[in-house]
Amino acid sequence: MTLTIFILFELRIIINFLMKIAIICDIHQSVFWRKIIDQKENFDKIIFLGDEFDSWDNMWPLQMDNALDIIEFKIENPEKVDLCWSNHAASYFLDERCSGYQFEHAIDIKEFYLLNKTLFNVVYVYDNWIFSHGGISAKWMKCSGLNDISGINQLFKERPNFFRWIGPDGYGNNANEGPLWIRPEALINNCVTEYNQVVGHSENVQPKIIRKFKQIFVFCDTHDHNYLTVLDTKTNLVEFVNLKN
Numbered sequence: 001m002t003l004t005i006f007i008l009f010e011l012r013i014i015i016n017f018l019m020k021i022a023i024i025c026d027i028h029q030s031v032f033w034r035k036i037i038d039q040k041e042n043f044d045k046i047i048f049l050g051d052e053f054d055s056w057d058n059m060w061p062l063q064m065d066n067a068l069d070i071i072e073f074k075i076e077n078p079e080k081v082d083l084c085w086s087n088h089a090a091s092y093f094l095d096e097r098c099s100g101y102q103f104e105h106a107i108d109i110k111e112f113y114l115l116n117k118t119l120f121n122v123v124y125v126y127d128n129w130i131f132s133h134g135g136i137s138a139k140w141m142k143c144s145g146l147n148d149i150s151g152i153n154q155l156f157k158e159r160p161n162f163f164r165w166i167g168p169d170g171y172g173n174n175a176n177e178g179p180l181w182i183r184p185e186a187l188i189n190n191c192v193t194e195y196n197q198v199v200g201h202s203e204n205v206q207p208k209i210i211r212k213f214k215q216i217f218v219f220c221d222t223h224d225h226n227y228l229t230v231l232d233t234k235t236n237l238v239e240f241v242n243l244k245n
Contacts, residue, residue: 019044019126023220023229025207026051026086026133026200027070029063030225032243037073040080043230047124049200049220050086050133053109054100064105067112074119083120085156086133087165087172087180087201089113094164121153122163122179127233128194132179134201135187135217139175149192152179184219188212198231207240 022043024033028051040046052067074081091098092110102109113120123132130136136149144155144162156163163178173183175190184202188210191197196216207227210217218238220229228241 019233021045021047021126021129021131021231021233023131023198023218023231024048025220025222025227025229026088026203026225027066028053028088028225029055029057029059029066031066032226032228033070035243036228040077043080045082045124045126046077046080047082047131047198048084049131049198050084051088051200052086052112053105054088054091054102058100058102060105064108064112071116071119082124082131084124084131084133084200085120085122085163085180089120090163090165090180093117094160096165098165122156123149123152125149125195128196129231129233130192130195130197132197132199134172134177134179134182135184135197135199136179136192136195137175137177137182137187137190138192139190140178140182141192143176149195184210184217188217191215191217196236198229209238 020043022036026049048070052070053063074083087098090096091101092106093113123130146152146155163180165181166174166176171183172181173186175186198218198220200221202219203221203223204219205223207220207222207229216236218229220227226242226244228243230239230241
């Protein structure tokens with residue numbers, strides 16, 4: 001019996017460390033993600049970091065049609081595709097009304113999240129990599145009362161209001177902020193240990209990698225929301241692909 005358990009454990013570890021993961025940065029109406037549909041078999045996982053709605057021009061019904069297509073992609077590939085809760089989802093789901101809030105479409109967008117809430121999670125962990133919209137800080141983990149990151153998704157289901165914006169920093173650059181809101185500087189300075197993190201939420205001209213001691217932080221989002229991030233968890237190799245090209 002002991003030998004059998006040991007072999008199964010070793011098999012699980014080997015499988016986990018052979019993952020090639022595609023990460024889709026914040027959507028905000030962008031349709032660049034569609035370019036990976038025909039390439040889905042090249043990846044073990046495809047993770048959407050969130051923010052399906054709200055953009056500078058707020059084209060409608062393009063936003064809703066695009067979001068529904070993402071849901072369809074998830075349903076057709078339930079084990080491959082992961083969807084993250086995000087601050088612009090909380091803007092409607094939790095009535096936070098953050099920047100870009102669309103009063104004229106708020107009822108429809110909230111209904112979208114209520115109908116599909118079982119398809120989303122706050123955080124995914126593969127090997128020693130955390131994937132979430134904004135990131136997980138040690139201070140927020142302490143405030144949550146959780147001893148392990150694996151409890152975050154259940155906490156959201158039971159106490160979604162715990163994931164609201166905290167403040168007082170309007171930008172979210174505060175280590176007390178939760179996974180939907182925290183900004184890069186606060187995250188890096190108060191990160192949970194033993195994990196690398198991949199996040200969206202904060203726009204850059206190009207995606208970037210920051211290293212702090214042995215930890216790696218990958219910031220995927222850009223102004224045009226047009227980059228695909230590809231991560232090999234076996235080698236920790238990160239590649240950024242401009243989907244505009």
